[in-house]
Amino acid sequence: MGIATGLYLQRDGWQVTVIDAKGPGEGTSSGNAGMFAIGHITPDAMPNLPAKVPAMLLDRESPLSIRWRYLPRLIPWLAKCVSACTTEQATRSTQALAGLLGDAMASYKPLFQSAGANDLIRNKGVLYVYRNSKSFAAAELEIELKREHGIRMEILDANGIRELVPALAPVHSHGVLYPDYAHTVDPFVLTQTLGVRLKKAGAKFVRSHANGFSYEGNLVSAVKTTDSTHCADIVVVAAGAYSRPLAAALGVRLPLDTERGYHVTFADPGIALDLPVLAADEHFLMTPMTPGLRSGGLVEFAGLEAPPNPALHTMLASQTKKLLPDLNTENTSNWMGYRPAMPDSLPVISRTPKHSNAFLAFGHGHIGLTSAAATGHAIADLAVDRSPQFDLRPFRAERFLNET
Numbered sequence: 001m002g003i004a005t006g007l008y009l010q011r012d013g014w015q016v017t018v019i020d021a022k023g024p025g026e027g028t029s030s031g032n033a034g035m036f037a038i039g040h041i042t043p044d045a046m047p048n049l050p051a052k053v054p055a056m057l058l059d060r061e062s063p064l065s066i067r068w069r070y071l072p073r074l075i076p077w078l079a080k081c082v083s084a085c086t087t088e089q090a091t092r093s094t095q096a097l098a099g100l101l102g103d104a105m106a107s108y109k110p111l112f113q114s115a116g117a118n119d120l121i122r123n124k125g126v127l128y129v130y131r132n133s134k135s136f137a138a139a140e141l142e143i144e145l146k147r148e149h150g151i152r153m154e155i156l157d158a159n160g161i162r163e164l165v166p167a168l169a170p171v172h173s174h175g176v177l178y179p180d181y182a183h184t185v186d187p188f189v190l191t192q193t194l195g196v197r198l199k200k201a202g203a204k205f206v207r208s209h210a211n212g213f214s215y216e217g218n219l220v221s222a223v224k225t226t227d228s229t230h231c232a233d234i235v236v237v238a239a240g241a242y243s244r245p246l247a248a249a250l251g252v253r254l255p256l257d258t259e260r261g262y263h264v265t266f267a268d269p270g271i272a273l274d275l276p277v278l279a280a281d282e283h284f285l286m287t288p289m290t291p292g293l294r295s296g297g298l299v300e301f302a303g304l305e306a307p308p309n310p311a312l313h314t315m316l317a318s319q320t321k322k323l324l325p326d327l328n329t330e331n332t333s334n335w336m337g338y339r340p341a342m343p344d345s346l347p348v349i350s351r352t353p354k355h356s357n358a359f360l361a362f363g364h365g366h367i368g369l370t371s372a373a374a375t376g377h378a379i380a381d382l383a384v385d386r387s388p389q390f391d392l393r394p395f396r397a398e399r400f401l402n403e404t
């Protein structure tokens with residue numbers, strides 16, 4: 001988010017300084033599943049979510065888990081999430097996300113072009129697979145909403161699935177092919193490549209931990225880090241799941257939490273997938289990448305401090321092997337990352353209410369890779385009061401103001 005925003009600000013002539021405690025793309029953006037999920041327009045906070053969650057939490061093979069010790073800290077976030085699970089809110093959020101994601105690839109295009117990153121992108125689509133009529137029926141609303149918003153799709157039966165992805169075990173009765181999705185063969189290298197472009201065009205990179213701001217009247221005048229101070233005409237907070245204290249320092253208390261996600265990458269898979277496959281029942285995506293075949297997904301609520309749960313990596317690897325019986329599982333690497341998660345499933349893309357030269361760009365949950373360029377584009381528009389490409393009102397910080 002920070003790199004894409006920097007690139008868009010730079011296009012408007014701003015002199016950009018990126019302050020990051022790590023190198024470009026070394027946060028959650030390093031290990032995601034690589035999908036430009038342009039059709040992920042329905043929020044997680046759907047009306048049927050509260051009814052599904054208890055059974056999911058009791059199922060040991062479930063894609064959703066919680067560290068019970070973390071529950072007391074999560075309760076306010078969960079309460080807000082449940083209150084967003086109404087038909088009215090889900091309809092509004094779908095409309096909002098359709099706007100954001102509708103601009104996703106158009107906003108990436110000039111960035112890929114100028115960074116020479118097109119080689120890292122594949123336009124193969126994605127195949128969603130469902131084990132039975134029940135799980136397919138459960139996705140009916142989501143599929144219908146995608147269709148209504150013009151996302152192209154093709155419904156497949158068991159034979160169609162086998163023809164498209166012969167490596168899959170013959171356990172799926174229904175599939176949906178979305179031909180217009182794209183994926184990257186390496187999200188880490190992609191972010192680094194965009195970062196190199198930003199640097200070459202004159203941006204300064206400071207490896208330090210930002211911990212506050214200086215002010216002149218109502219304006220922010222500098223970003224303070226543990227060892228330096230950086231004067232600024234405008235500031236953008238894009239620190240992913242770690243953005244909450246920085247936003248609070250700007251006077252915006254927001255209910256940002258994290259949905260931790262896991263990946264296992266099979267370095268020598270021994271099989272080839274021509275396109276990514278999303279196992280809808282197990283809720284993870286298998287993406288063919290340069291580092292290998294990557295299975296990425298799951299949601300764990302456990303905050304920012306607890307170590308990864310090795311049982312979730314084991315589960316992800318074993319579920320992948322069940323779906324791809326010929327997969328070689330000998331050479332794997334495990335990773336866990338922190339999706340920045342807002343309870344209403346909408347990111348914050350906003351000017352701050354108190355300081356007209358401070359902006360927020362975080363909380364993109366499951367779609368941060370997809371929506372980074374569109375977000376950066378929007379922040380650059382906000383910074384110069386230009387009309388944005390899509391309606392930014394649903395993403396304003398004010399929707400939660402003084403609620404936390």
Ligand SMILES: Cc1cc2nc3c(=O)[nH]c(=O)nc-3n(C[C@H](O)[C@H](O)[C@H](O)COP(=O)(O)OP(=O)(O)OC[C@H]3O[C@@H](n4cnc5c(N)ncnc54)[C@H](O)[C@@H]3O)c2cc1C
Pocket residue numbers: 001002019020021022023024025026027028029030031032033034035036037208209210211238239240241242243260261262263285296297298336337338339340361362363364365366367368369370371
């Ligand atoms: C398993 C998994 C699979 C996923 N798959 C997909 C997918 O297929 N498609 C998709 O669109 N999205 C996917 N996502 C979501 C996506 O990865 C995230 O939404 C995205 O990476 C968030 O980007 P970000 O820039 O906001 O955060 P990050 O990438 O985490 O970047 C935040 C940066 O801020 C820095 N930082 C934090 N605090 C400070 C501070 N105080 N001072 C200085 N620097 C700081 C960090 O060092 C880091 O570099 C997936 C996520 C996971 C976990």
